[in-house]
Amino acid sequence: xxxxxxPTEMTATEGAIVQIxxxxxxxxxxxxxxxxxxxxxxxxxxxxxxxxxxxxxGRFSSFLSRSKGxxxxxxxxxxxxxxxxxxxxxxxSRSNDYKLSFGAGTTVTVRA
Amino acid sequence: ETGVTQTPRxxxxxxxxxxxxxxxxHLGHNAMYWYKQSAKKPLxxxxxxxxxxxxxxxxxxxxxxxxxxxxSHLFLHLHTLQPEDSALYLCASSQxxxxxxxxxxxxTRLTVL
Numbered sequence: 524x525x526x527x528x529x530p531t532e533m534t535a536t537e538g539a540i541v542q543i544x545x546x547x548x549x550x551x552x553x554x555x556x557x558x559x560x561x562x563x564x565x566x567x568x569x570x571x572x573x574x575x576x577x578x579x580x581g582r583f584s585s586f587l588s589r590s591k592g593x594x595x596x597x598x599x600x601x602x603x604x605x606x607x608x609x610x611x612x613x614x615x616s617r618s619n620d621y622k623l624s625f626g627a628g629t630t631v632t633v634r635a
Numbered sequence: 636e637t638g639v640t641q642t643p644r645x646x647x648x649x650x651x652x653x654x655x656x657x658x659x660x661h662l663g664h665n666a667m668y669w670y671k672q673s674a675k676k677p678l679x680x681x682x683x684x685x686x687x688x689x690x691x692x693x694x695x696x697x698x699x700x701x702x703x704x705x706x707s708h709l710f711l712h713l714h715t716l717q718p719e720d721s722a723l724y725l726c727a728s729s730q731x732x733x734x735x736x737x738x739x740x741x742x743t744r745l746t747v748l
Contacts, residue, residue, distance in 0.1 A: 527677070556736070565639065565725070565739040566678075610678070622691075623737065625678040 525549045525624035529611050534632045535601055543596045543609050543629045551616025557585050557596045558610040560628065566610055570596070598631070606633045638662045639740035641726050647746045648716065656711040656743045658726030666732040667709040669701060672723040672742070684709060685732045716747045 526548045535541040545555070554573040558566035572578055572587035572594060584597040598605055608628040615622045639660045648654050660667065669681040683691035684703040698720075700712040709726055723742040729735040 531675070558739075563741070563744075565741040568736050568738065571736065612678075621732065622680060627675060627677045 525613055525615065527611055527613055527624055527626035529609075529626040529629045531627070532630045532632070534634060537601055537603060537633055537635050539601050541598045541601060541631060543598070543611075543631070545594045545596070545611035545626055547592050547594075547611075547613045549592070549613055549615065549624070552589060553614040553616050553621055555585075555587055555594050556610075556612040556614070556623070557583075557594075558612065560608045560610060562607075569609075601633045603633050603635070606631060638738050639726060639728055641724075641740040641743050643743060644741065645744045645746075647748065648713070649748050650716060650718070652716075653712070653714040655713065656724055656726075656745075658709040658711075658740055660707055660709075660726075660728040660738075660740075662728055662738060664728040664730050664738075665706050666729045666735070667703060667706070668727040668729075668737060669709065669711055670725040670727065670739075672725055674722075678725065682711075683732060690732060713745075716745075718747050721745055721747045 529545045556571050557569040559569050560566040570585035577586045582599045587594045608630050610628045611626040612623045642657045666685045668683050670678045672678050680693050681695045682701045687703045698715050702710040725742045726740040727737040729737045
């Protein structure tokens, strides 16, 4: 099975940087996703890591260390619109039908 | 973004009612999913369809009945639900099952009285 942990809540100031950590213990691994979900809206795809290292997309970056079972999502130059829940999801192996398992989400509140 | 749409957006029903949730994807994908999202809990995968065939039924009670008439439409038929079934029900689609990114609809907020 999959066990995915991420903090419940984080608060940061507009213009600052926030790092959301995600740790996982899985029976198989085939990539890690980050999704953003605003209240009452669809989760939207942010990033995908399958190899170790940092993937950068504008103000958002995602890092993966497979040996440590660890990822983080880095949000830079925070804006009020970044207030949302951020979901970490791990894709299992072929034997697990590549099933996506989600963490409970981290609610980020950006304050002026 | 209107790639995956869901109706209704909100639904209140009694325990004896029968209702259906609808999902439609406009992305040309072959796989569709139903997830349940309860407050402060991880998304729970309920059903997976690939090319209109159900390939996953994640120990979901029979009071939830999925239907996939074609690769663009997915329904979730509800009957004799319990208050603990109140949650956000999300539909997603991907090009194929497995190795492709899933794209989500906005969900149906269901309240069972």
